Amino acid sequence: MNTGNDQLFPLHSHFERPAQQIDAAKLGMWLFLATEVLLFGGLFVAYAVYHYLHPDLFKAAHHFLDVRLGGFNTVVLLFSSLTVVLAIHGAQQGKKQMVLWNLFLTLLCASTFLVVKYFEYKHKFHMGLLPGYYFTNAMLPNPDQAHIFFGIYFLMTGLHGVHVVIGMIVLGWLFYRTWNNEFNPQYYSPLEIGGLYWHLVDVIWIFLFPLLYLIR
Amino acid sequence: MSSHTNYLNAKKGFASWALTIDHKRIGLMYLVSIMSFFLLGGLFALLLRTELLTPAHTIVDAKRYNQLFTLHGAIMVFLVIIPGIPASLGNFVLPLMLGAKDVAFPRINLASYYIYVLGAIVALSSLFVGAIDTGWTFYTPYSTTTDGGVVLMVTAAFILGFSSIFTGLNFIVTTHKLRAPGMTWFRMPLFIWGIYSTAVIQIMATPVLAITLLLLIVERTLKIGIFDPVLGGDPVLFQHFFWFYSHPAVYIMILPGMAVVSELIAVFSQKRIFGYKQIAYSSIAIAGISFLVWGHHMFVSGQSELVGMIFSALTFLVAIPSGVKMFNWLATMNQGSISFKTPMLWALGFFFLFAIGGITGVFLGTLSVDVHLHDTYFVVAHFHYVMVGGTFMAFMGGIFYWWPKMTGKMYSEFWGATSTLMVVVGFNVTFFVQFLMGAQGMPRRYYSYLEQFQIYHQISTIGSYILGLGFVTAMITLLVSLKKGQNAPANPWKAASLEWTHTDVIPIEHNFHEQPVVTEGPYEYR
Ligand code: HEM
Ligand SMILES: [Cu+2]
Numbered sequence: 001m002n003t004g005n006d007q008l009f010p011l012h013s014h015f016e017r018p019a020q021q022i023d024a025a026k027l028g029m030w031l032f033l034a035t036e037v038l039l040f041g042g043l044f045v046a047y048a049v050y051h052y053l054h055p056d057l058f059k060a061a062h063h064f065l066d067v068r069l070g071g072f073n074t075v076v077l078l079f080s081s082l083t084v085v086l087a088i089h090g091a092q093q094g095k096k097q098m099v100l101w102n103l104f105l106t107l108l109c110a111s112t113f114l115v116v117k118y119f120e121y122k123h124k125f126h127m128g129l130l131p132g133y134y135f136t137n138a139m140l141p142n143p144d145q146a147h148i149f150f151g152i153y154f155l156m157t158g159l160h161g162v163h164v165v166i167g168m169i170v171l172g173w174l175f176y177r178t179w180n181n182e183f184n185p186q187y188y189s190p191l192e193i194g195g196l197y198w199h200l201v202d203v204i205w206i207f208l209f210p211l212l213y214l215i216r
Numbered sequence: 217m218s219s220h221t222n223y224l225n226a227k228k229g230f231a232s233w234a235l236t237i238d239h240k241r242i243g244l245m246y247l248v249s250i251m252s253f254f255l256l257g258g259l260f261a262l263l264l265r266t267e268l269l270t271p272a273h274t275i276v277d278a279k280r281y282n283q284l285f286t287l288h289g290a291i292m293v294f295l296v297i298i299p300g301i302p303a304s305l306g307n308f309v310l311p312l313m314l315g316a317k318d319v320a321f322p323r324i325n326l327a328s329y330y331i332y333v334l335g336a337i338v339a340l341s342s343l344f345v346g347a348i349d350t351g352w353t354f355y356t357p358y359s360t361t362t363d364g365g366v367v368l369m370v371t372a373a374f375i376l377g378f379s380s381i382f383t384g385l386n387f388i389v390t391t392h393k394l395r396a397p398g399m400t401w402f403r404m405p406l407f408i409w410g411i412y413s414t415a416v417i418q419i420m421a422t423p424v425l426a427i428t429l430l431l432l433i434v435e436r437t438l439k440i441g442i443f444d445p446v447l448g449g450d451p452v453l454f455q456h457f458f459w460f461y462s463h464p465a466v467y468i469m470i471l472p473g474m475a476v477v478s479e480l481i482a483v484f485s486q487k488r489i490f491g492y493k494q495i496a497y498s499s500i501a502i503a504g505i506s507f508l509v510w511g512h513h514m515f516v517s518g519q520s521e522l523v524g525m526i527f528s529a530l531t532f533l534v535a536i537p538s539g540v541k542m543f544n545w546l547a548t549m550n551q552g553s554i555s556f557k558t559p560m561l562w563a564l565g566f567f568f569l570f571a572i573g574g575i576t577g578v579f580l581g582t583l584s585v586d587v588h589l590h591d592t593y594f595v596v597a598h599f600h601y602v603m604v605g606g607t608f609m610a611f612m613g614g615i616f617y618w619w620p621k622m623t624g625k626m627y628s629e630f631w632g633a634t635s636t637l638m639v640v641v642g643f644n645v646t647f648f649v650q651f652l653m654g655a656q657g658m659p660r661r662y663y664s665y666l667e668q669f670q671i672y673h674q675i676s677t678i679g680s681y682i683l684g685l686g687f688v689t690a691m692i693t694l695l696v697s698l699k700k701g702q703n704a705p706a707n708p709w710k711a712a713s714l715e716w717t718h719t720d721v722i723p724i725e726h727n728f729h730e731q732p733v734v735t736e737g738p739y740e741y742r
């Protein structure tokens with residue numbers, strides 16, 4: 001029943017056909033992405049509730065976020081989505097160098113994102129714009145509640161940051177496997193699946209950016 | 217039946233178990249772990265009931281009492297009933313029933329087991345920093361202010377959630393992608409439909425619990441003011457988040473029970489199941505509706521009356537698919553050639569006890585009635601009837617049913633039946649009186665009580681001893697069979713699904729000698 005080329009496709013013994021193994025992996029990843037969306041969903045609900053309860057506070061607090069840095073990071077992540085797609089494209093055509101370069105670029109984007117985020121966080125630490133207990137900034141109109149905005153800000157961007165790091169680990173692992181010649185035009189589904197995960201990381205940021213930085 | 221190697225003896229040694237990716241071995245490891253935690257949680261329950269023999273101090277003080285009921289609840293919910301049937305029986309049976317060699321992602325399956333173990337260790341380690349006393353519901357603001365190992369226990373529940381997600385994910389993909397040739401959706405045993413629906417809920421609800429628990433941890437450590445009113449937060453938001461997961465979670469608990477019972481009733485009536493499609497679809501319907509009723513836990517938490525009315529009405533809807541199943545099982549038994557083997561006795565126990573549990577759920581879903589009954593022993597009785605009387609009875613039935621396939625041994629029918637009887641009697645003695653005292657206003661989670669309730673409490677405590685003895689008897693019966701039991705035939709119950717018809721007495725590592733091809737439904741008895 002095995003219609004794939006045995007040398008090229010590492011078929012696990014409990015599957016009958018390569019297509020079955022690939023489909024299973026993709027479906028698994030899509031389901032996992034659904035759980036990720038729901039995980040962030042809880043934070044979006046929390047955001048909505050507190051934005052509704054304290055609209056003025058949210059408006060005032062968001063001025064402390066740097067729209068230019070946030071915007072720059074948005075562009076960086078969007079670009080990284082492109083490079084991931086190009087990496088997969090390269091794998092389909094068996095162009096190892098193209099895959100490696102694009103994965104490298106993606107990792108570079110991810111690191112840039114984190115570095116920028118580091119400076120943003122540092123600035124906020126400096127200003128005392130911290131979650132809850134540690135909030136010490138006196139410039140906001142309603143200091144005993146202003147911390148709520150920053151609690152939500154740090155949670156959302158922090159959890160997203162954790163996902164960026166996990167994404168980088170995945171990308172690094174894919175880079176290593178490509179380097180090792182494990183992929184070929186018949187077998188490159190790990191790249192596709194890793195790519196899906198990276199797109200999710202981007203998409204979540206696409207929602208976070210306007211919600212946190214561009215409040216009107 | 218030719219060769220003597222099977223999944224149990226194919227490989228030997230500790231590592232061959234600890235690192236196995238065979239779904240059958242993983243299922244067994246889950247079974248042993250879950251049962252151990254069941255015994256521990258049960259021990260706590262007996263201590264609780266003993267304390268309640270008198271309204272004053274009997275064996276522990278009030279603080280310890282609160283810790284005991286929290287541990288009892290958290291262990292039973294997060295370590296026993298939620299993983300329960302899917303992770304143990306589901307893991308063992310699902311690929312076999314589908315005619316597959318394994319689940320779709322065997323290594324993730326093993327990972328889910330270790331995540332479970334890790335979660336369990338973290339949960340128990342909370343005992344050493346001071347046991348948690350919030351109740352398994354972790355309601356804020358109490359949970360953000362009380363001392364003790366709240367963070368550890370909440371972290372444990374968070375970790376266990378991932379185990380649950382991985383199991384669910386595996387089952388969904390396996391069901392979609394690894395069915396044997398000819399195994400169409402409507403030729404799948406109803407067990408699969410139930411486990412599949414459960415998996416959908418696991419995937420959709422668990423992440424919401426995860427984020428809720430994360431928020432709770434952050435609230436406790438950083439005081440971000442999201443749930444604690446003193447810091448500007450909203451404690452009712454926590455309840456919404458919590459029940460958005462935890463109501464669907466009660467169906468994560470019961471759907472697998474219903475799934476097992478569908479198999480048992482059909483096999484032990486030797487009759488094609490009545491209304492196959494209705495039972496299958498009702499599982500999906502229950503999974504869907506379960507997401508829309510969480511507000512019935514919050515009728516008196518300050519949600520608006522209109523919202524309360526809507527949630528009340530939606531709650532009634534859940535009873536419809538549950539009722540559909542009950543009537544279909546009844547119709548299946550009608551005119552069947554019923555044999556009262558031990559698994560069937562558990563199934564019948566389920567049938568009666570779940571009926572009571574489900575109907576009292578409808579009472580509680582009725583807005584005006586619940587205002588009176590909320591947070592009383594009536595609620596305690598309700599959920600024990602569904603969780604123990606329902607799910608756990610079905611779980612035991614399933615273990616007795618698949619035991620010959622798992623171990624190749626037959627147990628003593630006499631002791632099996634005796635243990636079932638003890639459990640059913642003990643269970644009713646323990647919990648029926650709780651309906652009565654709850655309706656008269658005895659609040660739940662109280663250390664002390666008015667004189668007038670003492671007789672009820674004492675009856676309940678005596679019942680719990682019988683109940684405990686029943687479960688222990690059942691387990692001893694199974695364990696003794698490993699040493700003394702007769703060798704089982706490949707299909708002792710004359711079942712018609714693949715795990716019985718197409719495997720050796722004890723299945724081989726890859727389940728089937730050759731790929732089964734399915735030509736008819738799972739209930740064609742002859
Ligand atoms: C016909 C189906 C059911 C209906 C209509 C129903 C209804 C309800 C209602 C309205 C409550 C809230 C009572 C209160 O707190 O005042 C409740 C509580 C509860 N139910 Fe059910 N229920 C059903 C089935 C189940 C099942 C199948 C399970 C578990 C296997 C379950 C487990 C629970 C638990 C654990 C609680 C109490 C939670 C707590 O406060 O600690 N229910 N049920
Ligand atoms: Cu509920």
